[in-house]
Amino acid sequence: MLEADLLIITGGLGPTADDLTRQAAAEALGQPLVEDAGALRQIEQSFASRTRRMPAINRVQALRPQGAVILPNPHGTAPGLYVPPGAHACDIVCLPGPPREMQPMFEAEVVPRLRCPLDHIVRTRLIHTHGLGESAVASRLNELMERSRTPLVGTTASRTVVTCRIRYEGPASGLHGSTPDELVAATEGEVRQRLEPYIFGTGQCTLASAVLELLRAQQRTLAVVESCTGGLLGAMITEIPRASDVFSGGWITYSNEAKRGHIGVPAELFSTGGPGAVSEECAVAMARGGLDRAGTTDCLSITGIAGPGGGASSKPVGTVWIAHASRNGETVASGVRRLQFPGDRTSIREWSALTALGMLRLSLIGRDDLPLLGEVR
């Protein structure tokens, strides 16, 4: 009846009465549920590591259809299930729903079990850019994106990052005398020629991890002063392990009083007729004030209007100023950009934090001259 080679089910492996994947799988397979001693031990240990006793209700998570194999879950209590093909034609895999549990289990337990035709392989390579819009990236890639090409070249846009995906699918021996890896590398070379200097990394690299690497390599240190992003830039930076090597911390100066009191933005900027909190002057004062107090070599500041309220005709929602102050020996310099971002509060805040990282990156590679997506010049 089933025509698929592989059936993946996610979710429904929790301990509560509405978690029915185990029961449904057993029923569909015509097998009884049996308790797996190893799985039970693992679940008990998972609670013990958090100094808790396993509630009785979680015992159900150690059940598996007879003939199924338990897939260990190092990130939660719900083990996965693998049912090798039997009377049914296909592999069946049941994975927990939460992404942070599901993804590692997929990598560790499912990928090695995939039965691919040995002669047909897929190779992908992700090349991440920041600063250009998706249309601009596509214009530069031009004929590389033709659908008849091998390897295929595609683009995806997520927030301000445009990723170029190179994908080879074909014989394991390659084509035209080149191996798959050689074909992908040759295409990557062409992509790089067209998109440098906007490329910040490949694969798992994020804009934050790329910037931290540059700072580390140049023995520089960073602080942040955030208004409309309210900590989001700091959160993106500290999401990366070992951020503490180069990141000292910063200030969330959400109110004008905090801008004045914590980092010394002059009070007259906020008085009637002054430029206000969302201005070039305020952004620069925030970055310089932060640099001064943190004692780092670099400081980024962000001030803007994330909405939905607070916009005006001269400063509509999405208006953001980002400044970068840097110290080289005795000299302190600063750069500042005005940006106009689309979308809702969440988007404007994410674009702001990512664009601050992109601005710092351009400075660290000596390309302060390049405009950034969303910039108003």
Add this chain to the structure above:
Amino acid sequence: MLEADLLIITGGLGPTADDLTRQAAAEALGQPLVEDAGALRQIEQSFASRTRRMPAINRVQALRPQGAVILPNPHGTAPGLYVPPGAHACDIVCLPGPPREMQPMFEAEVVPRLRCPLDHIVRTRLIHTHGLGESAVASRLNELMERSRTPLVGTTASRTVVTCRIRYEGPASGLHGSTPDELVAATEGEVRQRLEPYIFGTGQCTLASAVLELLRAQQRTLAVVESCTGGLLGAMITEIPRASDVFSGGWITYSNEAKRGHIGVPAELFSTGGPGAVSEECAVAMARGGLDRAGTTDCLSITGIAGPGGGASSKPVGTVWIAHASRNGETVASGVRRLQFPGDRTSIREWSALTALGMLRLSLIGRDDLPLLGEVR
């Protein structure tokens, strides 16, 4: 051939050569692609609002299969498509892939077009809790979760928040003399009895928005001092519109030097033999130092080991101290909790920020006595 009443396709509506949903839909429908003048105008305006000119490549986004209706996209350039049932039996909807564009379009354009049997309706109600694990919530709900019950009661866990979902599916006239709304309300009453005081809100409410509401109602103000979360708590708070009413800002004290310099944590805490940065003493000094400098009524601090490095046998990865300092008139008080969180760096940071909000919430409702999920007592 198709047995579905509705086909929803997401993604592939971008401007580049690998965005093929429009072409594929036209081909499947046997219709030519035509340019929609209204859609073209909207796309041009979307760029104009960001002070950019529409790149030529984006013109393709104004194409639609003949007979299809354009669905406007207020959050991006890609309009959606709606194809009413014709020779094919089902409604076809094409939506853009990015969630922030897709979700509002689904709400505004797809939901009103759903053709449901008039006599069969679904009513759902989400009730969010913080502080209990999913197993503990399920134990309290007990027989309410039986699968034969109407309305159904289920639970989902996302990070530290456990949501109880009440779902009525049945005749629009209700059952046993009660309307669907009455049945849902009666079940909600039972759920509330069993889960109060852990319930912080319903529907779209988040832990951050609930805490901001409590602060606003009690005319209190908040500052934060973050170490291992690096700004994530501030980011969660400022994600909520009008956070500025009650949130003044704070400090990202990632390095020990920042803890000492910016908010006056005593240097001796960090010296050899001292309790160190991840300790009750440091968490309390951070919260009190922040309260003092911010001049707010409340201050939350977080210090912990998010990993993957930095753990020790006495302070394993996942060890987090959270403190809350509060001012009532002349009196300053502080509470502090030790937590042990599971999972990777991302999880530990998210759990930490959410648990800080949950701790503040318990204090604001006068239930400081209740333990929190992950707490070590």
